[in-house]
Amino acid sequence: MLTITTLKEILAEPKTIVITTHYKPDGDALGSSLAMLLWLKARGHQVQLIVPSDYPSFLHWMPHQEEALIYTDHQAQADQLIKQADLIFCLDFNGLGRTHDMQGILRESQAIKVMLDHHLVPEDFDDFRLWDTDAAATALLVYDFIVNLMDDRASITPEIASCIYTGIMTDTGSFRFQSTTAAVHLTVADLILLGAKNAEIHDLVYNSSSENRLRFLGFCLLNRLQVLPQFNTAYFAITKEDLLRFNITTGDTEGLVNYALSISGIRLAALIIDRTNQIKLSLRSTGTFPVNEVCATYFNGGGHRNAAGGHDDLPLAQVVDKFKSILPSYQEQLTL
Known part of the structure; x- marks a missing residue:
């Protein structure tokens, strides 16, 4: 060095x-x-x-x-x-x-x-x-x-x-x-x-959002937000058709995952997006829950303790199922 x-x-x-x-x-x-x-x-x-x-x-x-x-x-x-x-x-x-x-x-x-x-x-x-x-x-x-x-x-x-x-x-x-x-x-x-x-x-x-982006956010909050109270977890699963429908461009999904994390009692939030060639994941958490560990172990990624990302080659529905399947092993940490 x-x-x-x-x-x-x-x-x-x-x-x-x-x-x-x-x-x-x-x-x-x-x-x-x-x-x-x-x-x-x-x-x-x-x-x-x-x-x-x-x-x-x-x-x-x-x-x-x-x-x-x-x-x-x-x-x-x-x-x-x-x-x-x-x-x-x-x-x-x-x-x-x-x-x-x-x-x-x-x-x-x-x-x-x-x-x-x-x-x-x-x-x-x-x-x-x-x-x-x-x-x-x-x-x-x-x-x-x-x-x-x-x-x-x-x-x-x-x-x-x-x-x-x-x-x-x-x-x-x-x-x-x-x-x-x-x-x-x-x-x-x-x-x-x-x-x-x-x-x-x-x-x-x-304060520079397009109209399409705001309508996309509203659509996601109404139709794509899922809450798993038994794990203090919430997630969005966004299809490639959703992205096309609202003409989503680079940066338009920025911050969406934080809406899930803002729900009272939620400790883990995920944004799972079908980017056509790959499924992208953005994970956020509160407190000491290690989303970087989750991304590194299961989703070919990494990052910080409270903010991390990863990807998977499986179809969107299977990635969502995979994400949900790992939650029981973290239940104690998520429900402290």
């Missing part, structure tokens, strides 16, 4: 750098990546952000997001840029598999790989690691990297502050999750001092 001193020396001279993040980037992934893009560019580096896929429309307002190269649309160009890179910054993911189609070219690359992440059990692919599972968001680690490790708080512009703020806000559920510590609030206060317009950012992210 490189030391921070060595990394500082490497970054003291202009380099060709690629920044990337996980498939279907969320607010933390894109916010962290854009903040790092702007900071590295200001230091004289040649930098390209490559994202493995598209991302939600409610993030299209973010500073310089139009510079992101979407891998699925520009694979040949992206592969060439990765081959030419001196360094690759890997943000908000701990295993190359989370980049989906990009993982092969990333593994082949001889570039120095810098990982900033807060997920459990990182894969050993990186040369420098800023990793903290207690961090509420990777964006917090980007702030720490710039301000503390690089001693460069003065370089944080309002645009960079806005990107970091967005990452923290979205990954803490607007600062309501248990991960939102006093230290998080102090960092957020500093970002506001540095120019992040908190109310405006919240409005851009959370």
